[in-house]
Amino acid sequence: MKKLFCLFLLINTFVQSQVKNPIKWEFEIHTLQQNQYEAVFTAFIEKGWHLYSKDIKVENAIPTTFTYPKNPNVKLLGNTKEIGKKIEEYSDVFEGTLVYLSNKVEYRQKFEVTGNKPIKFEAEVEFQICNDKVCLAPDGESFSRTVKPENIDELRSSVSSQAIDNKENHSQLNASEVVDKEDIINVNKDNIVIPSLDINNPINKACGEKIIQDEGFLWIFIFGFISGLIALLTPCVYPMIPLTISYFTKQAKNKKQGKKDALIYAFFILLIFLLFTLPFHLINGINPDIFNQLSTNIGLNLVFFIIFIIFAFSFFGYYDITLPSWMVNKSDKASETGGVIGLFFMALTLVIVSFSCTGPVLGSILAKAIQNPTQLTMAFGGCGLAWALIFGGFALFPQFLHNMPKSGGWMNTIKVVLGFLELALAFKFLSKADLVAKTFFLKREIFVGIWILIALAIVLYLLGVIKFPHDDKKAKIGSGRKVWAGIFTIIGIYMIPGLFPSDKPNLKLMSGLTPPLNISIYHKENEKGVLGLNIIHDYNQALELAKKENKPILIDFTGYGCENCRKMEEYIWSNPQIWQILNTEFIIASLYVDDSELLPKEEQKVVDLKEGRKRKIKTIGKKWSTFQRENFNTNSLPFYVLITPDNKILNFPVAGYKNKNDFQNFLQCGFKTFKELKNKQ
Known part of the structure; x- marks a missing residue:
């Protein structure tokens, strides 16, 4: 129990960790x-x-x-x-x-x-x-x-x-x-820290604050839980369920002890998934936007692209990806010690042995939640809980094991379909690297075309036209495969409008997944503003224009790799009422915090930060991410602030994905406050 206490102490340490x-x-x-x-x-x-x-x-x-x-x-x-x-x-x-x-x-x-x-x-x-x-x-x-x-x-x-x-x-x-x-x-003169931008004391405190949303931890947890259930259906894990539960019910001295051991075993599965995220919490601290930097790092996204291609062909059955045998052997040997410690290593052995099927699924969770270590813990916790509930549930009610479908070709079908989905995700990471690098070679229409081809390949596979190494050559095409073939056919048809020119969002359900509308083969200039809006990408230029036109400024902290930013633009900004407000009443300053382009040599300067430190700013993204963090104490994306031309905050900023009404109220409240200020002058 002493070792268990140490494990809980470690978890408590990283949960309570703070910036130092x-x-x-x-x-x-x-x-x-x-x-x-x-x-x-x-x-x-x-x-x-x-x-x-x-x-x-x-x-x-x-x-x-x-x-x-x-x-x-x-x-x-x-x-x-x-x-x-x-x-x-x-x-x-x-x-x-x-x-x-x-x-x-x-x-x-x-x-x-x-x-x-x-x-x-x-x-x-x-x-x-x-x-x-x-x-x-x-x-x-x-x-x-x-x-x-x-x-x-x-x-x-x-x-x-x-x-x-x-x-x-x-x-x-x-x-x-x-x-x-x-x-x-x-x-x-770098304007990194502007004293008048007091986030705690906007001119109007009546609006904005109440509609700031959280980090969406619940959805990340649900995503992890569903991913865990999917991973359970793969050939590496599914057969382990009856084998493992049978071991506990037969080897224990009595049924009560067997159920107790199986529940402890299930708990350890959840604990191991949580412990996998521990290093990400221990790397907390000095640089608050390190996870944003990681998630939008060009090299890292290219690595993810390659890894997911490798995972995809592994799922297709051309080779297996396994962890080193010495790791499995050591863990398996430790599990023979018996007692609580033995159960812990049995759970660890299960996770290691299942890696060839769970690795790609967990890789997608890691890629989705890497911006925030707490999100990562929620995602892995959801995945681990799915496993724990299945193993624990069957331990309590072993009679349900008889109702489980037999292992067979249907599991390989699931694995191959997952391989195609891994292939689609690979191009998502390639697209993010392309956007951050500002090369823009993977246009929106090309990206959508690739996904349509992948959807078509899934349909042909489910209908038996395409075969892979582990498929039964004489397999019958059941109703289940036909239903899923129909679903992926509908998905492919839905994406077809994305191949044609459009100034308005035509794939709203895929907002954040596809490149932005302005990254198109039909646009000659990739830097054209989204939705036809006049957008400025430099804060000081926005200030000058705001003073000239006597308008308030909407600061839009965004990123090339930010999915929620694209969703806001395509779902919310495109709404006719909101588009009209943005187009006529505000100067929009979209500041990309992941822009890797170097600043001109004369602008690469050492700047003073609030805590008395100094840092040299070399890239455009670093300039705006530092500007956001130092003035608004956050690195959330998207993040919206309404200010006057003389650098005063109109109302409380808002963060994250907003619904239409909340965002419209935020804009209208800020603009009304600005008009009242003008009338008093």
């Missing part, structure tokens, strides 16, 4: 001699936390790394030195010796400035911080100071004699003494 920032950085520049300096980066670490050394050699452990953007007028002298008390400790997990530092750590880098003009010295650090229980997500910090070589003598004279004599006889310059005033102005 147990490290603070300070940056100074010391003058050594004419044109030579030393940059000093000091990390102050909270008690109980530690920072991995820059010299760590263990694979998978993340060392502290300093990088210095190239500057023709800056010459680095030697390598970055790490100063602090190093602790070495062997880790069974990493199978190597970890080297880390705690409390206070200094990093020193000497450099030389060539020429007599002021230069900007820049540095970036990437690091990971841990304690004895968790590691926070890898994070970084950016540093920037302007140094004026021609003013060295003046700077030296301004430093007190005490500062000159300290620390290796270096002349220490306070950070504020080497920062150019013009540099500070440039940072503030």
Whole structure:
């Protein structure tokens, strides 16, 4: 029971986990001699936390790394030195010796400035911080100071004699003494943090707040539950149900004990599914939008595309995907210990052995819920609960086992159909990567055409025209297969209008799954606004236009990979009444937080964040995601804010998918508030 208590303690730890920032950085520049300096980066670490050394050699452990953007007028002298008390400790997990530092750590880098003009010295650090229980997500910090070589003598004279004599006889310059005033102005011009955007005190507090929706955890849970039921019908899992329940009812000393063991076994199945999501909670912390970044990462979506293609052909029967045999053997051997621990490892063995069929299903859950670790837990919890109820239910009422259909060819049919669905999902991930990369080669009509072909292939398979390796060559086409063939025929016919040009949504049931309407072979310009609306993609440009036309602004935080954003546009924005309001009464600023395009070189600047940290913004998406997080304390998509041309929030923002009435009320309330302000002026 002690081990069980530890498992519950772990679950309690990640459920209650909160965003932490147990490290603070300070940056100074010391003058050594004419044109030579030393940059000093000091990390102050909270008690109980530690920072991995820059010299760590263990694979998978993340060392502290300093990088210095190239500057023709800056010459680095030697390598970055790490100063602090190093602790070495062997880790069974990493199978190597970890080297880390705690409390206070200094990093020193000497450099030389060539020429007599002021230069900007820049540095970036990437690091990971841990304690004895968790590691926070890898994070970084950016540093920037302007140094004026021609003013060295003046700077030296301004430093007190005490500062000159300290620390290796270096002349220490306070950070504020080497920062150019013009540099500070440039940072503030980025408009990342705007004090007047007070999310807690909009002008009108009577509307908006009450209709903000939650994260949709219930639907994610239901999705996971249904996926779990589908996985139970696959050849890897279905035959295990009668075999496993029979074991408990026959091997136990009495029926009561058999039922008790089977219920504990079912509970462990649910627990194992939940524990699979534990690492995603332990990577919480410093960077709140890390899961948004993961879900819209081009490389990750391409990896998902390849994986789902591999899963699809595995379901077709061309090969099997299994976990390593040593993993199965170890788990199976541990299950022989008996008692509660033995039951736990029996459940783990079931999950591992079933991986070849459940992996693709769980992969789709992972891909759907990766934006939020709590969503992931709900999805896996739903899947695990489906299994637990089936195994637990048959344990309580074993007589129902006799009514179960026999294992046979129908399970292979389900598996092949799932293979086709995996193939369709693969192109969904390819589409998301295409949208985020802004290559736009997978047009809406091409995407819909591929899905129509997949629907047609399913119909032909169900009618026996197409065969796969494990199909019975002389199988009869029953009424069940004919009914499902009819359903997929209807689905294929429904998608046909998506092949033709349209300025209005023509596949509303597939909103969020297909590329947007403006990503079309019939449009010459892919950047044309959705639904014919005049949409601006830069906040500052929207402000200028709003001042010129004296209109309020709708800030639409969106993403190329955001399904709910597309649903809002195609279901809600397309409504004639709402479209008219958007088209005539508001300036629309759609800010894409997953836009991977690099900002112009002059706009790639270090910006000040609320918590006193600095970060270099390099991409358009990073700029707007930081803007959203810093001003509105959220990274939800879609997220809508109504503001005045002088940067004041009209009413409470709303997040997530809205129904027509709620969104229309939100817009009308904000516009009415703006008109009342105009009348008072």
